[in-house]
Amino acid sequence: EVQLLESGGGLVQPGGSLRLSCAASGFTFSTYAMTWVRQAPGKGLEWVSAITGNGDRTYYVDSVKGRFTISRDNSKNTLFLQMNSLRADDTAIYYCARGETITARLPGAHWGQGTLVTVSS
């Protein structure tokens, strides 16, 4: 059974940093791209970032370019999102989701339960 478990969310002040993790199990992690999608309170879904299975290509939504970094450790079956210079409008539930192929940029059928990031002073 595919399982994705996010962690690392919490309350952070504007300008601060957080590192989200997503522990994967139930599939061969390195053979699938991974994505991050967020949802601000009461708002719709927003794609944040994606990374290919071997980590050689990364993609970001414009609003996080230069502030967020997606990475993965295939030896530990873990996906990361390093978030720096956080702003109030980064407040959201952050979901990790598996892509359907090794180069997919869209999320697929498998999602985590999400972790809440709140940026506030």
Place this chain on the structure above:
Amino acid sequence: QSVLTQPPSASGTPGQRVTISCSGSSSNIGSNYIYWFQQLPGTAPKLVIYRNDQRPSGVPDRFSGSKSGTSASLAISGLRSDDEADYYCAGWDDSLTQVVFGGGTKLTVL
């Protein structure tokens, strides 16, 4: 303002067929696959259609997807009360070089 445009709401009665539209442009829907996600309140999104018209295993055949030009649609037939949810279309945009989501459509089963 979302790159992919969806109606904010849709409704139908049990047993009815409803359609949710997703309008885009040549750089997204016109040249790439469209995916559809269902999100029940308080839960993570669930993939219901991928690659325009493919159903993941476990998704009933009451759900179907189609695409024509720069528009896509999700149809739900035999509407049930547990279909009441938010539905989102999504796809890659070649010009923006990022994934774009529609604003979402809240489906109400009357």
